[in-house]
Amino acid sequence: MDQQANYLALKGITKSFGNFSALRDINLNISKGEFVCFLGPSGCGKTTLLRIIAGLEAQDCGQIVQGGKDVSWLPPIKRDYGIVFQSYALFPNLTIADNVAYGLVNRRQPKAAIAARVQELLTLAGLPTSGKKYPGQLSGGQQQRIALARALATSPGLLLLDEPLSALDALERVRLRSEIRQLQQRLGVTTIMVTHDQEEALTMADRIVVMNHGVIEQVGTPQEVYLQPRSPFVASFVGKVNVLRGTTLGAGRFRFGSLEFGCDSELGNLPPGHPVKIYLRPEDFVARDVDSRTEHNAMAEVRKIEFLGAFSYLSVALEGMEDQPVTMSMSLNLLKEFGLQVGSRRRFGLLPERIRVFDDRAVAGAV
Amino acid sequence: MNGANTSAVVIAANPVSQQATPAIRGRQQSHWHDRIAHGLLVLVCLGLAAFLLMPVLTILVKSVQDKDGVYVGLHQFVTYMSTPALHQSVLNTLFMATTVTVLVIPAAFLFAYGLTRSMMPAKPLFRTLSLIPILAPSLLAAISFVQWFGNQGVLKGMLGGMTIYGPLGMVLSEFYGVFPHALMIIITALTMADARLYEVAASLGTSRLRRFFTITLPGAKYGLISAALVVFTYTVNDFGVPKVIGGNFNVLSIDVYKLVIGQQDFNKGAVVSLLLLMPALVAFIIDIIIRRKLQSQLSARAVAFVPKKRRLFDSLMFAYCALICLFMIAVLGMAIYTSFIKLWPYDLSLSLRHYYFGLVEGGILESYFNSIRLACWVVVCGIVLVFGSAYLTEKTRGMDGVRPIIRLLAILPMGVPGLVLGLGYILFFNHPGNPLNFMYHTMAILVVSTVIHYYTSSHLTAVTALKAIDNEFESVSASLKVPFYKTFFRVTVPVCLPAILDIGRYLFVNAMTTISAVVFLYSPDTTLASVAILNLEEAGDIGPAAAMATLIVLTSTTVCLLYALITRVLLLKTQGWRRQT
Numbered sequence: 001m002d003q004q005a006n007y008l009a010l011k012g013i014t015k016s017f018g019n020f021s022a023l024r025d026i027n028l029n030i031s032k033g034e035f036v037c038f039l040g041p042s043g044c045g046k047t048t049l050l051r052i053i054a055g056l057e058a059q060d061c062g063q064i065v066q067g068g069k070d071v072s073w074l075p076p077i078k079r080d081y082g083i084v085f086q087s088y089a090l091f092p093n094l095t096i097a098d099n100v101a102y103g104l105v106n107r108r109q110p111k112a113a114i115a116a117r118v119q120e121l122l123t124l125a126g127l128p129t130s131g132k133k134y135p136g137q138l139s140g141g142q143q144q145r146i147a148l149a150r151a152l153a154t155s156p157g158l159l160l161l162d163e164p165l166s167a168l169d170a171l172e173r174v175r176l177r178s179e180i181r182q183l184q185q186r187l188g189v190t191t192i193m194v195t196h197d198q199e200e201a202l203t204m205a206d207r208i209v210v211m212n213h214g215v216i217e218q219v220g221t222p223q224e225v226y227l228q229p230r231s232p233f234v235a236s237f238v239g240k241v242n243v244l245r246g247t248t249l250g251a252g253r254f255r256f257g258s259l260e261f262g263c264d265s266e267l268g269n270l271p272p273g274h275p276v277k278i279y280l281r282p283e284d285f286v287a288r289d290v291d292s293r294t295e296h297n298a299m300a301e302v303r304k305i306e307f308l309g310a311f312s313y314l315s316v317a318l319e320g321m322e323d324q325p326v327t328m329s330m331s332l333n334l335l336k337e338f339g340l341q342v343g344s345r346r347r348f349g350l351l352p353e354r355i356r357v358f359d360d361r362a363v364a365g366a367v
Numbered sequence: 368m369n370g371a372n373t374s375a376v377v378i379a380a381n382p383v384s385q386q387a388t389p390a391i392r393g394r395q396q397s398h399w400h401d402r403i404a405h406g407l408l409v410l411v412c413l414g415l416a417a418f419l420l421m422p423v424l425t426i427l428v429k430s431v432q433d434k435d436g437v438y439v440g441l442h443q444f445v446t447y448m449s450t451p452a453l454h455q456s457v458l459n460t461l462f463m464a465t466t467v468t469v470l471v472i473p474a475a476f477l478f479a480y481g482l483t484r485s486m487m488p489a490k491p492l493f494r495t496l497s498l499i500p501i502l503a504p505s506l507l508a509a510i511s512f513v514q515w516f517g518n519q520g521v522l523k524g525m526l527g528g529m530t531i532y533g534p535l536g537m538v539l540s541e542f543y544g545v546f547p548h549a550l551m552i553i554i555t556a557l558t559m560a561d562a563r564l565y566e567v568a569a570s571l572g573t574s575r576l577r578r579f580f581t582i583t584l585p586g587a588k589y590g591l592i593s594a595a596l597v598v599f600t601y602t603v604n605d606f607g608v609p610k611v612i613g614g615n616f617n618v619l620s621i622d623v624y625k626l627v628i629g630q631q632d633f634n635k636g637a638v639v640s641l642l643l644l645m646p647a648l649v650a651f652i653i654d655i656i657i658r659r660k661l662q663s664q665l666s667a668r669a670v671a672f673v674p675k676k677r678r679l680f681d682s683l684m685f686a687y688c689a690l691i692c693l694f695m696i697a698v699l700g701m702a703i704y705t706s707f708i709k710l711w712p713y714d715l716s717l718s719l720r721h722y723y724f725g726l727v728e729g730g731i732l733e734s735y736f737n738s739i740r741l742a743c744w745v746v747v748c749g750i751v752l753v754f755g756s757a758y759l760t761e762k763t764r765g766m767d768g769v770r771p772i773i774r775l776l777a778i779l780p781m782g783v784p785g786l787v788l789g790l791g792y793i794l795f796f797n798h799p800g801n802p803l804n805f806m807y808h809t810m811a812i813l814v815v816s817t818v819i820h821y822y823t824s825s826h827l828t829a830v831t832a833l834k835a836i837d838n839e840f841e842s843v844s845a846s847l848k849v850p851f852y853k854t855f856f857r858v859t860v861p862v863c864l865p866a867i868l869d870i871g872r873y874l875f876v877n878a879m880t881t882i883s884a885v886v887f888l889y890s891p892d893t894t895l896a897s898v899a900i901l902n903l904e905e906a907g908d909i910g911p912a913a914a915m916a917t918l919i920v921l922t923s924t925t926v927c928l929l930y931a932l933i934t935r936v937l938l939l940k941t942q943g944w945r946r947q948t
Binding site for chain 2: 011012054055056058060061062063072073074075076077078079081082083085087088089091092093094102103106107150151153154156
């Protein structure tokens with residue numbers, strides 16, 4: 001049972017390159033069949049962590065247990081995983097079928113069995129008739145599907161994806177996103193994907209590991225990470241966010257502009273007048289039935305409208321905090337219904353359960 | 368206002384659980400596959416140390432010892448420096464090298480400019496003809512100029528009383544020999560130009576001349592400097608030309624040759640060869656730095672420049688390039704012609720007597736076959752060694768301490784003149800205490816010295832090819848449990864085949880024409896064609912010497928054609944995947 005929940009366990013993984021500390025004391029458990037995304041900006045250590053799990057880099061210290069077996073110091077060839085890189089890394093001089101069969105041939109299986117397995121994988125990848133082609137004849141997305149098939153050919157216990165979609169154009173990226181996810185769920189293979197694209201992580205992952213500066217900032221489901229970011233970094237890295245200056249009022253209450261609100265936060269115990277940062281997402285505001293939905297509301301003036309198609313970003317100056325206008329999102333329908341234009345005045349409310357408060361100093365530390 | 372029923376949680380500190388975990392330190396185990404690579408890496412490192420570093424270091428040691436091996440410090444330097452003859456040699460050498468550089472660089476630049484920036488006809492033909500000198504030993508040009516302008520030369524009158532023997536003939540011959548080397552570097556530099564820069568400049572109303580000085584010239588700057596260094600070092604180190612056409616105009620390379628071959632004074636030879644080594648090393652270090660800058664220019668995403676038709680400019684360029692090519696053909700043609708006429712300038716009837724009586728009957732043809740044998744061995748050993756070690760250094764894991772050493776040793780040969788390398792080989796391998804002494808006076812030592820002499824260019828070609836292929840092939844094959852050497856043979860070698868063939872051609876042509884390193888190392892059983900030319904010329908047998916040179920050109924040309932044929936036909940057949948992108 002424990003092995004099921006902790007198929008892959010990382011304990012105290014630490015790695016530095018010269019003076020640069022790439023990873024600091026990383027601890028993480030991944031269950032069997034789970035799809036985990038390592039998300040973070042470039043240089044946060046996510047790729048290094050993936051390469052350490054693959055054995056392509058060696059950690060300075062720390063332990064890796066995969067399927068109950070300590071693989072910490074095994075060379076890559078003795079570990080059990082398949083890997084897909086951003087560059088596809090398909091062998092250009094071999095046919096698609098030979099590429100997929102590359103790991104199978106080495107296992108001395110009968111030719112017919114290999115051919116059957118290759119055909120099965122090509123079908124799985126959605127390219128059943130491409131076996132005789134060369135990688136150069138396929139599109140980027142097709143090549144990446146083949147790379148995936150090659151990685152899965154030997155039925156590894158762990159699938160590692162290193163920014164697999166980053167080299168693709170926007171349309172193919174979205175299409176392959178759901179294909180990979182479906183394939184992973186069908187095969188039930190434990191998967192780790194490295195990405196810097198939050199949308200990718202939010203749509204694909206069971207759990208997201210948000211990383212920054214070589215440490216894990218938060219581990220959680222996409223919903224948790226988005227709705228309950230546990231650090232200013234996570235709040236600002238995942239999704240768009242307004243960062244507003246505010247102060248404590250003591251006894252669990254806070255204030256920004258003319259708005260006061262309470263929330264059960266440990267910062268509530270701070271003496272009144274302590275500076276805090278208030279994090280609000282563009283969609284945390286309400287414009288319809290304001291009075292009945294929230295007590296936290298204020299008059300505001302629309303300063304700017306950025307039209308993005310289905311919805312727009314409005315730059316709005318709330319009363320009492322004209323010096324720090326907030327960005328809120330509004331659907332096209334609502335915008336038309338209210339007839340909002342630059343200069344329009346209207347009462348907006350905000351959803352208190354969405355408000356996140358962080359200590360000013362912690363914010364400075366995270367950026 | 369209440370709103371206290373929020374679920375907002377505030378965590379200011381790092382959320383990672385700080386529970387203490389045992390710090391398990393360790394090193395990744397190496398698989399036996401990796402250990403094969405490690406063993407080979409060490410072997411390569413030792414090989415380069417024994418056949419490159421040790422010989423050069425031996426020269427350093429010898430230069431501070433007298434004939435009996437007693438340490439005399441810088442005494443030999445001091446005595447040598449105080450001889451007036453040396454002063455003259457140094458000045459002459461510098462004069463020669465500077466003059467040739469000043470002449471070749473603008474000439475080659477103009478030629479390259481015509482090839483890359485004009486729409487003149489016959490560009491491929493010009494390009495091919497301009498590379499002719501590479502196919503021949505440098506001696507060929509000297510012999511040919513003697514025939515044209517020498518005491519009994521066809522065009523002697525044109526010199527107006529000046530003699531071709533001396534600086535004039537040397538400058539002309541060196542110009543001929545080194546032109547293609549400079550040209551190739553400058554063509555590369557000019558090809559890298561970004562068309563968008565020119566479009567922007569044109570849209571801003573910049574004049575053609577200003578575009579040339581603000582875009583073209585700065586863009587080619589590093590290429591020009593690199594080419595100038597190559598020309599300078601080539602001229603300083605060449606000794607075939609001064610030997611044949613230098614007359615009394617002494618240069619350092621001739622001094623080394625005379626000291627070692629003539630007077631058998633190895634210690635003094637070591638002193639003079641260090642004087643050759645120093646400028647070569649300095650030029651080489653500057654060149655390495657510049658090449659790096661060239662590389663960083665190259666990586667930018669540039670749009671290739673496509674020249675437009677301009678009648679006057681194209682015609683001028685055509686005329687100039689035609690003139691240069693005519694010069695190339697005239698030099699080669701005279702050498703070939705000389706090999707087929709009976710007795711210059713008295714009996715101009717055509718015959719094969721120089722080939723038959725001069726080479727076959729004289730038993731000298733054997734040296735031609737020795738050269739071919741050498742070239743074949745150099746190609747086989749060179750490819751295995753150069754490509755193998757480049758692969759091991761660039762693509763395998765572990766042994767990170769050895770890699771930088773191999774990289775350094777691999778580029779060092781470019782900074783070591785052939786004469787210096789050859790002398791180092793004599794001093795190091797002829798030493799009775801050396802366990803490798805058995806190699807002395809064998810074909811093997813000729814093969815090794817030639818491979819080492821031309822190592823750098825081949826190494827750089829191999830590294831460029833290896834860096835162009837995906838870095839993750841090795842990672843992928845490890846994840847698929849396929850040993851690295853299988854991937855090497857199944858993927859890396861086929862993908863790099865064009866580069867490997869290119870290395871092979873380069874090594875073959877150079878092995879056929881080289882003289883500087885091997886002139887100290889051949890034995891009576893292993894004389895080479897280029898050495899034979901030198902000896903024939905010295906004996907006054909110009910006809911047979913020209914015949915031998917012609918044979919070398921013919922062989923090199925055949926190999927180059929063969930190379931072109933193989934890359935076209937065979938590659939297109941077996942490597943269909945390349946076309947389909």
